Amino acid sequence: MTDTEPAAAVRETADSIATMEIRGAATIASAAAEALAAQAREAASAHAGDPPAFRASMRAASRTLRETRPTAVSLPNALRYVLQRMEGDSVEALRRSVVDASEAFVRQLDRAQEDLGRVGANRLTDGDTVMTHCHSTDALACIEAAVEQGKSISAVVKETRPRQQGHLTAEQLRDAGVPVTLIVDSAARRYLDEVDHVLVGADSIAADGGVINKIGTSGLAVNARERGVPIMTAAQTIKLHPETLTGHTVEIEMRSESEVIAADVREEIGEVAVENPAFDVTPPRYMDAIVTEQGQFPPESIVTLMRELFGEGAETPWAEP
Numbered sequence: 001m002t003d004t005e006p007a008a009a010v011r012e013t014a015d016s017i018a019t020m021e022i023r024g025a026a027t028i029a030s031a032a033a034e035a036l037a038a039q040a041r042e043a044a045s046a047h048a049g050d051p052p053a054f055r056a057s058m059r060a061a062s063r064t065l066r067e068t069r070p071t072a073v074s075l076p077n078a079l080r081y082v083l084q085r086m087e088g089d090s091v092e093a094l095r096r097s098v099v100d101a102s103e104a105f106v107r108q109l110d111r112a113q114e115d116l117g118r119v120g121a122n123r124l125t126d127g128d129t130v131m132t133h134c135h136s137t138d139a140l141a142c143i144e145a146a147v148e149q150g151k152s153i154s155a156v157v158k159e160t161r162p163r164q165q166g167h168l169t170a171e172q173l174r175d176a177g178v179p180v181t182l183i184v185d186s187a188a189r190r191y192l193d194e195v196d197h198v199l200v201g202a203d204s205i206a207a208d209g210g211v212i213n214k215i216g217t218s219g220l221a222v223n224a225r226e227r228g229v230p231i232m233t234a235a236q237t238i239k240l241h242p243e244t245l246t247g248h249t250v251e252i253e254m255r256s257e258s259e260v261i262a263a264d265v266r267e268e269i270g271e272v273a274v275e276n277p278a279f280d281v282t283p284p285r286y287m288d289a290i291v292t293e294q295g296q297f298p299p300e301s302i303v304t305l306m307r308e309l310f311g312e313g314a315e316t317p318w319a320e321p
Contacts, residue, residue: 003283005057005060007035007042007061009042010064013032013065013066014067015030017068018068019072024135024136024201026137027045032075033101033102033105034102036102037103039058039061039098043203044094044095044133051088054091058094068261070279071204071279076314080314083317085098085100102215105162109238112236112237113143115234116141123289124142124146124151128151129153130155130196130197130198131156131197132158132199133158134158134214135169135201135307138235140176142312143199147177147178153178154178155173155184157169157173163259171312173296196230197222199232200234201235202216202239202284205239205240206241208244209302211235212282213282215277215278215312218282231286232287232290235290237309240302242306244264245306250281254277261274267318285299
């Protein structure tokens with residue numbers, strides 16, 4: 001392994017995140033932290049006695065991971081957590097600090113989702129029907145916690161094209177004992193009259209309370225507001241995007257056109273432009289609440305929590321000094 005070559009575990013994790021074999025913000029963050037721990041173990045052997053080379057290899061591995069999914073802020077937040085705790089004068093001390101930070105981060109993630117689920121479950125009452133969009137383990141945690149409290153909950157699950165992540169949501173809700181009705185995305189407005197809540201996750205949350213989530217969330221939120229159906233976002237604090245505190249906008253990931261249309265069908269149709277944005281932004285005025293492991297917040301007040309956690313901006317410890 002050279003000074004800048006990532007470990008095999010890092011490359012494999014980066015590939016799995018990029019291809020969405022690893023998906024969901026918390027799962028991505030956990031995988032990234034564990035990949036850094038694997039990098040530290042390998043780099044300690046390759047760069048024994050050379051702390052600067054060890055640090056350089058950790059930054060390079062972090063950049064490899066960082067570049068995979070530009071919109072999922074949980075990824076850079078995981079990298080920040082681990083790298084900011086990398087300290088020591090020897091390679092062994094550096095290795096130990098990285099591994100310890102990675103393990104602590106993963107433990108926090110596990111507790112955070114459980115705590116968030118209990119907060120979100122308090123918004124649901126016995127007999128409620130919930131509409132979901134895409135696949136969010138944070139949103140599922142709220143429903144599962146409500147079921148554990150003895151509440152009867154049913155779900156209307158949007159399939160969420162083009163990757164149909166709703167199928168995974170439907171399967172996991174079914175396994176949790178929740179009756180599920182699966183619908184195509186364009187049927188959402190029709191079924192809003194039959195639901196009590198809309199519950200979505202988030203890939204990033206901006207300082208103004210804007211929710212960046214799977215494409216289609218914004219339109220669903222507008223329809224829900226028009227129908228008078230409350231909508232909440234379930235999101236761990238790792239989803240907060242500290243760079244938006246200093247005016248940066250969230251980059252919206254554009255994915256391959258092959259997710260939208262097969263090559264043979266595209267050829268048959270003829271020359272057309274195909275775009276596949278993975279996410280959209282829901283303005284805070286269409287969102288009723290953002291539920292985190294630290295409590296429930298009106299979208300407009302999320303900036304206060306963000307400043308408490310990150311200060312006035314975001315560091316990039318993976319950058320070369």
